[in-house]
Amino acid sequence: MHVTLVPDDVFKEETALLRMNTALMIQLLIGACALQYRYSHAAEKVDNNETTSTSINEEHSTHYERGGLRWCNLGVSVTSCPLTTAAMLDKYSNAASTIDSIYDDITKNNDHCLEDSSWLLHPTSGYVPRGSLCGIIGPSGAGKTTFLNSLGGATVNGGLHVTGTIYYDDGEQQQSQRLSQQNGDIAYLSQHDNFFAMLTPRETLEFAAKLQNQNKKIDDNKELVEKKLSSLGLLHVADRRIGDRTKLDGGGGGGGGFGLKKATKRAGGGAASGLSGGERRRLSVALELMTEPKIFLADEPTTGLDSSQAGKVVNLISKLAKDRNIPSICTLHQPKSSIWKMLDEFILLAPGGKMCYAGNRNDATAYFKEIGYECPHDTNPAEWFIDLVTIDTDDLEQGTKDIDRINFLHHRFLKSCTSLHAGDEQACLDKQQLATNSKDAGTDNRKMFSISRTLQRFGALFQRSLRQNIRNTRVLMLRLGAAVLQAKLFASIFKSVRHDKSLTKSIADRVALLTYGCINLSIMALMKTLDLFAKERGVVLREQMRSSYSSLEYLLAKVFAEMPLDASFALIFASVLKKLTGLRSSMGTLMKTYCLMTISSVSLGFAIGSIASTAETAMALGVPVLVILMVVGVINPSGVNTDEAPNLVMEWIKLFSPIKWAIEALVTAEFRGMTFEKDRDFWGNLKELPRMGGLAMVRDGDEVLDALGLGNANYNKIMSNLAKLTGSFLMFSWMGLAFGGPKFQQT
CATH class of the missing domain: 1.20.5 (Single alpha-helices involved in coiled-coils or other helix-helix interfaces)
Incomplete structure (x- = not known):
């Protein structure tokens, strides 16, 4: 070398x-x-918060490129207060106002708009990117559901006012548009699962496809249903009755199967087990995915589920967000650590709807650490964040400190999101106009009137209602037994109504027998109708939000599906009663009158159910209405005092009583042209005089009608009036459904 x-x-x-x-x-x-x-x-x-502000702004800048759901100045108040996040920021900072003069005028003339008590959700702006799962957490009363409803257009018109702008950014086409549940843009999973208990998951999805995807072919809808059942793990229970979770028996029972093969053996339970809580939740998710939604919202999807099922449901929502590349937002109550780790984003709400954080989950601990609140390493972050914005109501001093801390966190969050506040107000207004134009241009053609589609929707509603009624064999058998046994009971009580002869002493019993028959059938028909209305209300409300069908289509489907079934029990009751008693009226007259009276009572139930806001209200209103109409409708068997002037109010109320018209029709048909045979028991007749009263001296049926105030009554005319009353009730039912139902605020 x-x-x-x-x-x-x-x-x-x-x-x-x-x-x-x-x-x-x-x-x-x-x-x-x-x-x-x-x-x-x-x-x-x-600005001592520039580091945090820069990171959040960079995060939002990245999100904007991906597209997603954005809201500007979104707030919910008890009065009309269209403030901006800049106005709320100005409230906390006590600095010079940075908002436009229009908002200066609003706050000057409406000081209450800046009070915390005016807001259920304080105005704020935010963003959730596509393909991410965002959880809304916070203590009870923080406005989690209120915020979710405002995002999904599910806030009912009334005492609340939703302000602000919500629009969807398409990251690929760079377009902004307004979303609507009516067009299938928004999937909203409510807190409670609502189904028709007698249907199967496959049938439930098939009916949803018919109502929501009317442009698709039948084969395409069936293929879509099978795909949903498979992807959500419901194939093994696809043909099992859903059941009613509010009842011990699960709503099952009975065979029957209108247009469907018999249900397969029920896995993991008896014949009435129905679906489990997790299966019902997955079926609810499948219902929301029958269209192609751009966002998925879920209100406490883990309610009523055990820890394992809750984790599976949240994982399912996270998976669909990523597979479909759509933003998914759900409210969560005390999420466990495993569920917390599934979230990509989260929103922290404090009592009063004050947003204290909205952004990436992984950046949250660093953000709060920078402003003086560090999350311990051995603590579930979700629980720690919720405790951070919880107010102690037992300790006044600590509660005051909690409120000050929440106001500080809310103020710092508004400041850190500067790109979403006053500097972006004009952009929000521009987006609002752009979104409005996009909404107007995107009118859903399937909502336009079409005879073929009207018949298609009516057919689906009729088939669904009929299956729901005809499959509940347990209830049907009970009603059948009640009709037969009550007819036998009445026949055994009023023994004087004999086959062999018509006696004077049987007058009161004949009137009472016909009257009790009317009251009995009317009560059964009305209460059954109100009960069904109560059970269907959750499903109908969900479908009303999507404008799946008109109120008239829904009402007519129920009329044709339910009224014939109700009338059949009236026919059975009338036939048994005629067979066991000596009533003079023909079998056809009894059947026709009791049948029409039952249909009229069902129509009355429709009318009451259509105007009641809740199921409890319908039941509470139906009972006193029925009692009033029953009291004013009965006829005094001892006769009517024609010397007294009638009470005009009572006479007016009588016109709306199906019981009144039915009793008058039956009594008129029973006694018109009737002759009495003389009873040879003279002393027995004397004993009956006090009970018979003014009817003791009558000689034939026409005189009986005179004594009862029905001397000029005509059977056909009375039946015509009863039919008109039935039509009036149906008209009132349609008006209640069309104009009295909930209307939702769109932002």
């Missing part, structure tokens, strides 16, 4: 030069660091 020796003086010279260069580089590096520190320190004086 050849080695070259370097002279000693040359080596020393090169070493000195290297040392000089190194010292110069170190000085330059120190100077650059000092300059960088000076600028960063100066910037921190301008």
